[in-house]
Amino acid sequence: MRAIVRRLAATFALVGAPANAHAHLVNTRLGDFYGGMLHPLTGFQDPLPWLALAILAALQGPRRARWLLVAFPVGLLVGGGLSLIAPGVSFIPLLDVALIALIGMAVAAAVVMPLPAVIGLGVVIGLAHGYQNGQAMTESTDHLLFISGVTAIGYASITMATACATAFLQGSGSWRLLALRASGSWVAAVGIMAFGLQFVAPATH
Template sequence: MRNVHLSTRVSTALLAALLLLTQAGVADAHIVSARLGDFYAAALHPLLTLQDIVLWGALGVLAGSLGAARGRWLVVIFPLGLCAGLGLAITMNLAPPPPVVDAATILGLGLLLATALRLPLAVLGLVAFGLGLMRGAANAGELVPQTDLLLYVAGLATAGYVVITLVMALTLIFRRPDTEPVSHWRGIAVRAAGGWVAAVGLMMAGLSLAA
């Protein structure tokens, strides 16, 4: 009798598990049909591209090394540049920038970090917006006719906001630019990281020109 009850309970548990799995499948299909996948695709694609990882990270470090008063503007300017670049690429059918342009931009950002130049806020904003334009246009290459443009733009802008904010905040915590001079070992470490970024850009430029 006890075995019968145990078998009944096991069968009930299995049936409940199957029902839950079925409901999970329906929920997932509902999310896909709502095209939220375009949002996640736009947000994740830059994190899987070497140029975006290096450029976005270097820009965030540059913003953090200049202090919170200047760097916080990039939290707004850079995502706006991404949206503008994506929009221009769609409306004007612009081609993504060639690899040598990405390499030159990485080299330039690396040199700015390595030399610890105190860029004026207007120049820093132009650099961030120009970089956003370039990388927004590059990410437009992933669009297909079925893509929900509103969700794709929102995903790309959200990724830019999150990456710049997090990298800038971590750099501010590490670098302490408002209290420690650039000659402090923390400032030297940031400058050394800029040298590595510049080296990456130089290698990419050499490979692109050789190709």
């Protein structure tokens, strides 16, 4: 026991010896990771279809919905990577807003989808959104960190939204399904308007 006390005393004495304290294990520019995380949240183009996608997945039941938690982030990651390899694909913004309308209508109709379709839709939307967010990177951006940030927020958002929608649906009362379907119709309406603006906006310039 005396040996333990001696060792403890020695440890504290050494720690107590004043010296400069400088430490941080990973002093990297993680700012771009958070930049990637925040970027999709700066407009409605990303969160709105993600929410609708999560509701659509929840409508399929937890056993199918859970595959979205893998498919969607993988799509985001690959999409972000594609934006580096082949930047400037012109139809992606149009595809993004078309997908908003499409998912919204699917939620409004409470479409039941087979598992491959759920996974495929998650991947496609992930690809489109990953690509679109990846386009925001500049030369000075750390690409890996930024794309990782986009993927992380996409994963966290889709997981939370799917879980919340699932929990909401598992409550008692048939009005819950109606409420979610109604929200889908709103998303569809926003998507259709945004789709139309894609054609109107260039003519105004």
